Amino acid sequence: MLKPFDDEYFMRKALEEAEKAFEKGEIPVGVVVVINDKIIARGHNLTEMLNDVTAHAEMQAITAAANFLGGKYLTNCTMYVTLEPCQMCAGALYWSQLSKLVFGASDPQRGYRANGVQLHPKTKVVSKVLEEEAGELLKRFFIEKRNLN
Amino acid sequence: MLKPFDDEYFMRKALEEAEKAFEKGEIPVGVVVVINDKIIARGHNLTEMLNDVTAHAEMQAITAAANFLGGKYLTNCTMYVTLEPCQMCAGALYWSQLSKLVFGASDPQRGYRANGVQLHPKTKVVSKVLEEEAGELLKRFFIEKRNLN
Numbered sequence: 513m514l515k516p517f518d519d520e521y522f523m524r525k526a527l528e529e530a531e532k533a534f535e536k537g538e539i540p541v542g543v544v545v546v547i548n549d550k551i552i553a554r555g556h557n558l559t560e561m562l563n564d565v566t567a568h569a570e571m572q573a574i575t576a577a578a579n580f581l582g583g584k585y586l587t588n589c590t591m592y593v594t595l596e597p598c599q600m601c602a603g604a605l606y607w608s609q610l611s612k613l614v615f616g617a618s619d620p621q622r623g624y625r626a627n628g629v630q631l632h633p634k635t636k637v638v639s640k641v642l643e644e645e646a647g648e649l650l651k652r653f654f655i656e657k658r659n660l661n
Numbered sequence: 662m663l664k665p666f667d668d669e670y671f672m673r674k675a676l677e678e679a680e681k682a683f684e685k686g687e688i689p690v691g692v693v694v695v696i697n698d699k700i701i702a703r704g705h706n707l708t709e710m711l712n713d714v715t716a717h718a719e720m721q722a723i724t725a726a727a728n729f730l731g732g733k734y735l736t737n738c739t740m741y742v743t744l745e746p747c748q749m750c751a752g753a754l755y756w757s758q759l760s761k762l763v764f765g766a767s768d769p770q771r772g773y774r775a776n777g778v779q780l781h782p783k784t785k786v787v788s789k790v791l792e793e794e795a796g797e798l799l800k801r802f803f804i805e806k807r808n809l810n
Contacts, residue, residue: 559733565734565753566756571715574713575715578713578714598756600749600756603749603778607749629778630748
């Protein structure tokens with residue numbers, strides 16, 4: 513059966529968000545939150561523009577999704593994010609009781625797994641979805657940044 | 662020498678913030694951020710009012726302090742918080758490069774230490790400042806809540 517709304521479909525939407533961050537000179541990480549095949553929140557990293565270390569894509573999307581739902585828990589939601597979440601974002605996802613987390617590129621240094629952070633026991637995790645695209649975008653960003661300095 | 666602005670002084674200010682949370686029916690956690698003996702940000706937990714799991718006292722105070730400073734790093738700042746930060750807040754403090762963290766009550770279950778989260782290597786930690794007062798406030802909150810349900 514054809515499944516138009518699979519994990520790759522939504523990860524491409526998250527990558528579109530990451531591209532927006534890239535264009536603003538932000539570390540290119542993007543996210544969408546989905547419920548019943550519908551995107552209810554989008555976000556991209558804005559730490560530089562907002563001068564705020566808490567303005568990661570995931571944090572904004574958690575707040576936006578909760579606003580949309582009218583409740584603070586993201587049960588029945590799937591978050592698609594182009595990079596493995598950090599300690600802060602994984603800690604926020606823990607509190608949100610997210611149902612499913614799908615991420616693209618791994619972050620062996622700053623990712624939540626390397627730092628032993630726990631997601632909520634109810635959260636299923638799928639990794640490496642469009643991993644290469646997400647990783648390439650990040651690599652391109654840091655190469656361009658290095659060449660500018 | 663008399664030191665009017667010691668850790669207890671500022672922790673009492675954080676406790677005043679926690680009392681505000683209590684009065685709003687929020688889990689009573691309060692915070693102040695201090696630079697050169699001056700409070701530059703205050704906050705208290707607002708997760709229920711804002712319907713947002715990311716609205717912990719510390720997260721709001723990090724954003725507010727960065728706003729005040731006009732930069733995203735909290736170097737030279739001390740954060741006083743009545744309860745040991747959770748994974749999310751400790752993760753945010755990591756990114757903020759906070760100089761000194763002072764907390765009151767420990768949180769053996771949800772605190773960052775039990776969950777292996779790393780603060781920034783530059784962050785000094787002082788714990789157990791007015792621990793009993795902070796703990797009593799939390800205990801009173803949960804007893805009252807239980808009696809209401």
